Amino acid sequence: MALIALEKIRHTYQERPRSDADYALKEVTHQFADGGAYALLGPSGCGKTTLLNIISGLIQASEGRVLFDRHDVSAASTQERNIAQVFQFPVVYDTMTVYDNLAFPLRNRAVSEPEVARKVRETLELIGLSEMAGTRARGLTADQKQKISLGRGLVRADVNAILFDEPLTVIDPHMKWVLRSQLKQLHRRYGFTMLYVTHDQTEALTFAEKVVVMYDGEIVQIGTPAELFERPRHTFVGYFIGSPGMNLLPVELAGDEAWIGSTHVKLPGMPSQTLTGALELGIRPEFVRLGREGIAVDIAKVEDVGRRKIIRANLEGREIALIVGEDEEIPAEPHIRFAPEGINLYADSWRVDLGSQS
Ligand SMILES: Nc1ncnc2c1ncn2[C@@H]1O[C@H](COP(=O)(O)OP(=O)(O)OP(=O)(O)O)[C@@H](O)[C@H]1O
Numbered sequence: 001m002a003l004i005a006l007e008k009i010r011h012t013y014q015e016r017p018r019s020d021a022d023y024a025l026k027e028v029t030h031q032f033a034d035g036g037a038y039a040l041l042g043p044s045g046c047g048k049t050t051l052l053n054i055i056s057g058l059i060q061a062s063e064g065r066v067l068f069d070r071h072d073v074s075a076a077s078t079q080e081r082n083i084a085q086v087f088q089f090p091v092v093y094d095t096m097t098v099y100d101n102l103a104f105p106l107r108n109r110a111v112s113e114p115e116v117a118r119k120v121r122e123t124l125e126l127i128g129l130s131e132m133a134g135t136r137a138r139g140l141t142a143d144q145k146q147k148i149s150l151g152r153g154l155v156r157a158d159v160n161a162i163l164f165d166e167p168l169t170v171i172d173p174h175m176k177w178v179l180r181s182q183l184k185q186l187h188r189r190y191g192f193t194m195l196y197v198t199h200d201q202t203e204a205l206t207f208a209e210k211v212v213v214m215y216d217g218e219i220v221q222i223g224t225p226a227e228l229f230e231r232p233r234h235t236f237v238g239y240f241i242g243s244p245g246m247n248l249l250p251v252e253l254a255g256d257e258a259w260i261g262s263t264h265v266k267l268p269g270m271p272s273q274t275l276t277g278a279l280e281l282g283i284r285p286e287f288v289r290l291g292r293e294g295i296a297v298d299i300a301k302v303e304d305v306g307r308r309k310i311i312r313a314n315l316e317g318r319e320i321a322l323i324v325g326e327d328e329e330i331p332a333e334p335h336i337r338f339a340p341e342g343i344n345l346y347a348d349s350w351r352v353d354l355g356s357q358s
Pocket residue numbers: 013024042043044045046047048049050051199
C-alpha cells in the first residue's frame with residue numbers, strides 16, 4: 001500500500017480551455033494516507049471519476065503531479081502503478097469459471113498455485129460465491145458478476161490501492177449493505193488504501209473513515225462523518241449531507257446578531273474576520289427546537305419518518321425544516337429556537353469562524 005499525494009492537479013477535457021469553468025478539476029492538492037479508507041462524495045459531474053482515473057493512471061492530468069510514496073508516477077501506466085480498480089459495471093471473463101476469474105490477476109503475476117488457491121477461496125468466501133467456484137461467469141446475474149469484479153479487486157494483497165467507482169450500483173439493496181460492511185471489515189483486517197467514489201451519502205458515511213466532498217471540480221471539505229455533520233465548511237456540504245440537509249437562511253449582520261427579515265438570532269460568537277459577500281445562517285434541522293417560546297412560525301407540513309417527525313415551518317416566507325421525536329407535541333402557537341451549538345455563519349458559501357466555536 002502507498003501514500004498517494006496529489007499536487008496541484010488540474011484537468012480539462014477541452015483542447016483550449018479558456019477559464020476555470022472549462023476544467024473538470026479546478027485544483028486538487030491532497031494526500032491520501034497509506035492504509036486510509038476514503039470516500040469521494042459529490043453530485044453527478046463534480047469530477048469524482050476524473051480524479052479517480054488520474055490516480056489510477058487511466059487519465060493523465062493536464063497539470064500537476066501524482067506521487068506514490070513520494071515517487072512521481074504522473075507518467076506511469078495503471079499497471080505500473082499497481083492499482084486494483086472496480087468499476088460501476090462488471091468486468092468479467094464470461095468464458096472463465098468464477099474461480100479462474102479471481103485467479104487471473106494472481107496467475108498473471110506468477111503467484112504460486114497453492115497461494116492462488118488460498119487467496120481465491122478466501123475471497124470467494126468474502127463475496128459469498130464459494131458455492132459457484134466452478135460455474136462459468138456467462139450465465140450469472142449482473143449482481144453476481146459485479147461481485148466477481150469486486151473479488152478481482154480484492155484478491156491481490158500487493159496492490160498500492162484499491163479504487164472503487166460506484167461499485168454497488170447494480171447490486172440489490174440488501175446485498176449492498178452486506179458488501180459495504182464486508183469492505184469495511186476487510187479494510188480493518190488488511191489495511192488496504194481504499195478510495196471509494198459514490199454520490200450516495202449513506203454509502204460514503206458508512207464506508208469511510210474520511211469523506212472527501214467534491215463540488216464543481218473542487219474538494220470543498222475533507223472530514224470524518226461527524227465533522228461534516230457538525231461543522232460543514234461550505235454550504236454545499238451542509239445541504240448535501242443530512243436528511244433533510246442544513247437550513248440556510250439569508251441574513252444581515254449587526255454585531256453578534258443575525259437578522260432574518262425582522263427576526264433576530266444571537267450568534268454564539270463574533271466573526272473573527274471582515275465579511276464580504278452574501279451572508280447565510282446555517283442550522284441543521286436537528287438543532288431547531290420546537291416549543292411555546294422563541295420565534296413564532298407557521299407549520300406548513302409534518303412528515304412521519306419512523307421514530308421522528310420532519311416539520312416544515314414557515315418563518316417570514318422562508319421554509320425551515322426541523323426534526324422532533326415521534327411523540328413530541330406540536331403546540332397550538334408554535335415557536336422555534338436555534339440551539340447555539342448548531343448555529344453556523346457562511347459568507348459567500350464558506351463557513352465563518354465565530355471565535356467561540358471550534
Ligand atoms: N471523456 C470526457 N470528455 C469530456 N468531458 C468529460 C469526459 N468525462 C467527464 N467529462 C466531464 O467532466 C466533468 C466531470 O465528470 P466526472 O465523470 O469526473 O464526474 P463524476 O462526479 O464522476 O460524475 P458521475 O457521478 O456522473 O460519474 C463533467 O462535466 C463531465 O461532463
